[in-house]
Every structure is written in structure tokens, then in C-alpha cells.
Amino acid sequence: MAVAREATPVESAEDVKQADLDSEDLLQIYRTMLITRGIEERGHILYRQGKIPGSFYTGRGNEAASVGVATAMHADDVGTPIQRDMGVHVARGTEPWRIFAQYMGREDGLAAGRDGNVHMADIRLGLVAMVSHLPALMPVAVGCALAFQIRREPRVAVAWSGDGAMARGDAHEAMNFAAVRRLPVVFIVDNNQYAYSTPNRLEFAIDHLADRAAAYGFEGVVIDGTDVLTVYREAHAAIEKARAGGGPTLLELVTLRMEGHAVHDDAFYVPREKLEEWSRKDPIERYRRWLKQTGVLSESGDDEITVEVKKLLNDAMKRADESRLPDPDALETGVYAEPDELDTPHHR
Ligand SMILES: Cc1ncc(C[n+]2csc(CCOP(=O)(O)OP(=O)(O)O)c2C)c(N)n1
16 A cells, blocks of 8 residues: 555546647657657667667656656756656657767767767756766756746756665655755656666565655655556646645656666566566557547558658668767867856856
């Protein structure tokens, strides 16, 4: 029994109307989920071809979670997605060819070939680039929320982390400070049930990570992370509550990581039956069925979107492959801010 509220699923088209989504929005969510998965499937191929150096991290099974939350954000909100949240980048408008270029270490990648390939984000789209230290971005998101509150800007920060990341002190400090100051921040835990090879039962001794929210003094919600509309509805409610001065919420999105920690890991430690059980809840298949049952998507409409997404991704891969590797002489360009670029009286 969870202490936190367990979200009831969105079922009817009426529920969706209340969430303020029209048919075009619903189809856009579907398209974004398909692009998200398509980028990761093609990433595997590029990795095997030797075009992606280092490693490649994917979030198969997390498409509903990432796209659902990002769709609920406003354009001027900010977020700190992690390696499982490709859908956040896509939903916020990062062009797929730039994501491929990023993973391939090219000049047109988001880090211009200067940083680890998973450390990507576009600050112009309100996304702070990932750092590897877990969960170091939670205090960063809380800092953004504090700035919004001080400046009286009606903006919200969304902080992402994994289940394993929640075991570190930074997560506690971020959530406690946000609660005390009633900051406009929403905490998202991608609970994909494994921290690398460590299962939930060896990570925490409570039923749900969202149960912790009560101890900080805000609401926690446990959500089926394979159900995009429920994720959207709950994220929308939490984000708007934060914007209205209602303080933080912790949303735990339960999924199963359907692949290894990264491409080098075959996830032998995840029981086969468990993978089979969760593959029946595949977020894209599930949403496609719902769209068809409710008449939002026809067979021919589905074919059209599939062809459109395939073309977009093939063109994106080609364009990324045409991007050059960075010039070693430009190694330090953009790494350090120039004093006159800094917008504080102290630096001026
Ligand atoms: C402070 C810190 N310790 C260890 C690591 C190594 N590490 C990278 S990912 C990972 C597992 C993360 O698990 P979780 O937060 O559940 O996210 P998931 O990868 O399962 O999505 C670990 C231990 C790290 N990046 N940072």
C-alpha cells in the first residue's frame, strides 16, 4: 500500500477533453513518441556501425513518461532531463538531426562534439544539459525555481532523476529546500525498477519513492509511466499547482527499463518473464490502441504518420552524418563564458 496517492488512469475521451488536449495535440504526442523511439532504434544501428563513439543510452519503455511530462510544460518553463528522457528533448523541439550529430560527436551536436554524448540539452529550449553525477541536477532545478520565485516569474522547473539517484543526499536536500520555500518545482522520478543492475528492493525499503514526499510536506503521486495521458494529466496538474504558488510535487513514473543500462549491457539480471509482462504494456502500442479505439487515429492516418516519421529520421541521420567532426583548435570555444557575457553587476 502506497502512502502517496495512486493516479487513476485516464480512460475516456471526455477525461482527455478536461485535460485540454484536442485531436491535433493527441496526434502530436503520438508522433513525438514515435520519433523518440525511432531515434533510439537508429542510435543502436549507428553505434554498431561504429559511428557513435563511447556508449549509447536508451529509454525504451520511457516514451510515455518523458513525452507526457514535457507536453505539460510551458515554453518558458525549464527542465533537467536525464539519459532516459529522449522524449523530453524531442517534445521541446530539439531537431532529431542535431541529436544524432550529438551522439556522433559532430560539430552540429548540441555540445558541438566537446562533451560526453549523453550530456545534451539546448538551453534555448529551456533544457539544462545533463551531468553524470547523480542526482546533481535536482539542486540545479531547485535553484532555477528559486530564481523564478525571487523574480516573481510565473515559471516552473521540472527536475528529473532515476530511482537509484534518489538514494543520494542531493535528492534529499533539493526536495527539503524546495518544500520549505514552497518553490515552483516538480520532481519526476523515472522509476524503471533498476539502478544499473540493482533492483528496487535493494534500493529502498518503502513501497514507492513517491511515499517520501509526505515526509517533506508535499504531495507524492504514483503513476503508471506507460500511460501517456495519465502522465500528462498528473504532470499538468502538478506544474500548474507549482505555477500558482502551491509548491512542489513528487511524481513517480513507474516503468521497466526495456533494455540494458546502455548498449554494452545485455541486462541478464532482469527476469525474462518480467520483460515479457512489461512488453505487453508497451507505451506506444498502448497509446496507438487507445487512439484507434477512440477514433482519433485511423488506419490510413497511422500509416501516414509512420511514413512521415521514417522519412524525417532517415533525413536526420543523413544530415547528421554530413556534419563535420569538430576542429581540435576550437576545443575551448564556448567552454568558458566571457566576462561581458555574464549578466550580473558583479561580473560587469
Ligand atoms: C554519484 C554517482 N554515482 C555513481 C554513478 C554511476 N552510475 C551511472 S548511472 C547509475 C545507475 C542509475 O540508476 P537510476 O538513477 O535508477 O537511473 P537509470 O539509469 O536506471 O535510469 C550509476 C550508479 C554516477 N553517475 N553518479
